[in-house]
Amino acid sequence: xxxxxxxxxxxxxxxxxxxxxxxxxxxxxxxxxxxxxxxxxxxxxxxxxxxxxxxxxxxxxxxxxxxxxxxxxxxxxxxxxxxxxxxxxxxxxxxxxxxxxxxxxxxxxxxxxxxxxxxxxxxxxxxxxxxxxxxxxxxxxxxxxxxxxxxxxxxxxxxxxxxxxxxxxxxxxxxxxxxxxxxxxxxxxxxxxxxxxxxxxxxxxxxxxxxxxxxxxxxxxxxxxxxxxxxxxxxxxxxxxxxxxxxxxxxxxxxxxx
Amino acid sequence: xxxxxxxxxxxxxxxxxxxxxxxxxxxxxxxxxxxxxxxxxxxxxxxxxxxxxxxxxxxxxxxxxxxxxxxxxxxxxxxxxxxxxxxxxxxxxxxxxxxxxxxxxxxxxxxxxxxxxxxxxxxxxxxxxxxxxxxxxxxxxxxxxxxxxxxxxxxxxxxxxxxxxxxxxxxxxxxxxxxxxxxxxxxxxxxxxxxxxxxxxxxxxxxxxxxxxxxxxxxxxxxxxxxxxxxxxxxxxxxxxxxxxxxxxxxxxxxxxxxxxxxxxxxxxxxxxxxxxxxxxxxxxxxxxxxxxxxxxxxxxxxxxxxxxxxxxxxxxxxxxxxxxxxxxxxxxxxxxxxxxxxxxxxxxxxxxxxxxxxxxxxxxxxxxxxxxxxxxxxxxxxxxxxxxxxxxxxxxxxxxxxxxxxxxxxxxxxxxxxx
Numbered sequence: 319x320x321x322x323x324x325x326x327x328x329x330x331x332x333x334x335x336x337x338x339x340x341x342x343x344x345x346x347x348x349x350x351x352x353x354x355x356x357x358x359x360x361x362x363x364x365x366x367x368x369x370x371x372x373x374x375x376x377x378x379x380x381x382x383x384x385x386x387x388x389x390x391x392x393x394x395x396x397x398x399x400x401x402x403x404x405x406x407x408x409x410x411x412x413x414x415x416x417x418x419x420x421x422x423x424x425x426x427x428x429x430x431x432x433x434x435x436x437x438x439x440x441x442x443x444x445x446x447x448x449x450x451x452x453x454x455x456x457x458x459x460x461x462x463x464x465x466x467x468x469x470x471x472x473x474x475x476x477x478x479x480x481x482x483x484x485x486x487x488x489x490x491x492x493x494x495x496x497x498x499x500x501x502x503x504x505x506x507x508x509x510x511x512x513x514x515x516x517x518x519x520x521x522x523x524x525x526x527x528x529x530x531x532x533x534x535x536x537x538x539x540x541x542x543x544x545x546x547x548x549x550x551x552x553x554x555x556x557x558x559x560x561x562x563x564x565x566x567x568x569x570x571x572x573x574x575x576x
Numbered sequence: 577x578x579x580x581x582x583x584x585x586x587x588x589x590x591x592x593x594x595x596x597x598x599x600x601x602x603x604x605x606x607x608x609x610x611x612x613x614x615x616x617x618x619x620x621x622x623x624x625x626x627x628x629x630x631x632x633x634x635x636x637x638x639x640x641x642x643x644x645x646x647x648x649x650x651x652x653x654x655x656x657x658x659x660x661x662x663x664x665x666x667x668x669x670x671x672x673x674x675x676x677x678x679x680x681x682x683x684x685x686x687x688x689x690x691x692x693x694x695x696x697x698x699x700x701x702x703x704x705x706x707x708x709x710x711x712x713x714x715x716x717x718x719x720x721x722x723x724x725x726x727x728x729x730x731x732x733x734x735x736x737x738x739x740x741x742x743x744x745x746x747x748x749x750x751x752x753x754x755x756x757x758x759x760x761x762x763x764x765x766x767x768x769x770x771x772x773x774x775x776x777x778x779x780x781x782x783x784x785x786x787x788x789x790x791x792x793x794x795x796x797x798x799x800x801x802x803x804x805x806x807x808x809x810x811x812x813x814x815x816x817x818x819x820x821x822x823x824x825x826x827x828x829x830x831x832x833x834x835x836x837x838x839x840x841x842x843x844x845x846x847x848x849x850x851x852x853x854x855x856x857x858x859x860x861x862x863x864x865x866x867x868x869x870x871x872x873x874x875x876x877x878x879x880x881x882x883x884x885x886x887x888x889x890x891x892x893x894x895x896x897x898x899x900x901x902x903x904x905x906x907x908x909x910x911x912x913x914x915x916x917x918x919x920x921x922x923x924x925x926x927x928x929x930x931x932x933x934x935x936x937x938x939x940x941x942x943x944x945x946x947x948x949x950x951x952x953x954x955x956x957x958x959x960x961x962x963x964x965x966x967x968x969x970x971x972x973x974x975x976x977x978x979x980x981x982x983x984x985x986x987x988x989x990x991x992x993x994x995x996x
Contacts, residue, residue: 363897363901364901365897365900382900383897383900383901384901384903385901385902385903387901388901388902389897389898389901391894391897391898392894393894395892395894395895395897395898396895396898397895397898397899397912397913397916398993399916399917399919399991399993400916408899408902408904408912409902409903412902412903412904412905412908412912413903440992440993441993442993456898456902457902460902460903466901
């Protein structure tokens with residue numbers, strides 16, 4: 319992926335990023351800012367066309383946004399002029415699913431994410447954590463094959479975040495969806511990533527890939543226990559020092575330029 | 577100047593009086609009253625209701641006090657009304673002097689009075705009488721009345737014993753007397769500080785005129801007709817402007833071709849005040865309804881176009897992305913995401929457009945119209961019917977305010993998520 323800039327130069331945002339995801343895998347992507355995480359996700363979602371290479375899902379090449387790839391955004395991106403219910407059944411409604419069927423899906427999903435009592439509230443009456451639950455439910459209501467999450471918990475406070483991480487794991491296990499999650503929190507990437515990609519900047523590339531046991535341990539369990547379990551702290555420190563090194567390198571380079 | 581000074585005095589006195597009373601009685605205990613920093617904290621500044629009430633009362637009090645209203649208990653001194661007299665001393669051609677008295681009745685305009693009956697008196701200077709309307713003055717041609725007044729050497733030398741010359745007026749009890757170059761006396765009764773009704777009528781005069789016009793209409797057209805026509809023009813122009821402007825704004829926000837095509841036109845027309853278009857509209861369409869509605873259409877069009885375009889550009893891109901990745905088509909994105917998301921901007925634009933249209937219609941009617949609020953006040957002003965003019969201005973203000981309140985209520989009802 320290369321962006322041409324107005325001044326004639328170009329930025330290589332992503333280079334040689336190849337990966338294959340199996341059905342039902344949970345992949346988290348981690349990296350310092352500017353490493354192309356968001357560009358990667360935008361290409362996967364179909365909002366950007368890659369300059370080289372292609373995305374193939376179920377044998378079809380991705381050419382634009384589509385309902386088989388659901389997205390959860392950092393700020394929820396909910397439609398605040400609709401009620402909670404209208405937000406969640408937006409996808410089915412656009413496909414002209416009958417009302418009865420839609421209500422069934424909505425009721426079930428809102429119960430699952432713990433918002434059974436808020437079905438007909440307005441979006442602006444909900445807290446940030448609740449809004450993010452609605453965003454998850456809205457995405458799931460559309461029955462996507464892949465769920466793309468762009469720092470979905472980034473705007474939440476630490477306590478809500480921990481609870482939501484548990485919810486994401488439970489939903490993953492329950493629905494068996496393939497999930498790609500972008501985050502800048504190392505702990506979150508470790509907890510939620512069955513597979514973990516660490517990316518490096520300039521050009522954006524895959525630095526290292528991990529296969530981790532923590533997501534399995536976390537399902538239905540206590541995430542705080544997982545954090546104390548074997549290997550968690552070591553892996554975290556390893557990744558952190560990797561990222562610190564990259565950040566230092568970026569800083570150094572900009573100073574050289576200046 | 578005096579009115580301004582008085583207003584400032586009332587402002588300051590009321591401030592301290594209210595502060596004193598509210599500190600003695602009824603301390604408000606709420607969250608804001610516990611804030612120690614209020615200077616600079618806008619949220620801690622709430623309008624003082626007592627100040628609002630006193631402010632409105634003060635305007636009426638000053639209005640009443642300076643117009644001699646029956647509604648207000650205190651007044652500034654009014655013009656002198658009643659009977660008065662002064663004496664003058666004349667010297668005739670033979671060098672003899674004689675005194676005579678001028679009896680004057682000063683009356684309120686509109687009353688029917690006759691000059692006081694007087695005896696001619698003795699000597700060559702004869703007594704005079706005159707009637708003068710309040711706020712007016714009158715020449716007293718003593719030399720026409722006096723024996724030998726036309727002769728060379730006849731001259732008035734003193735008033736009430738005080739020597740008088742041209743350019744040196746003499747003050748007497750109820751006015752002042754000056755000597756004209758031609759040797760006549762000019763009496764001006766004291767005007768007091770009140771304003772003459774033809775400049776500023778009293779509040780009750782405006783009210784009674786309102787009741788009268790409400791019943792009989794003005795110049796054969798009822799008040800409801802005058803105001804109704806203005807409103808119909810505004811609504812017609814605004815609706816036409818919205819029907820064209822909002823889709824145009826959406827098109828400009830969604831398509832590069834539309835934006836490129838209409839940007840120069842919109843950006844050029846936007847800063848042109850609609851009032852500047854009045855002469856052209858009159859040349860093209862005459863002074864009838866078509867011209868007015870086209871003018872208001874043009875006034876609303878650019879505002880609504882820009883509001884709709886801003887509404888589209890204000891849509892958060894992630895919401896559009898979210899809708900597409902939920903499988904919505906372009907048409908569905910427009911209907912379910914872009915239109916609702918732009919409603920707050922469109923409402924803001926609509927409020928501005930209604931305000932501008934209301935102002936423009938009054939101005940257009942001032943220039944030329946058969947009926948309408950502006951027509952009514954401009955016709956009344958030609959007959960110096962200040963009470964109708966003031967009544968018209970108040971009604972225009974009330975209606976403009978009412979329109980804005982209605983728009984705000986509609987906004988609250990239709991876009992409850994705004995600002996949340």
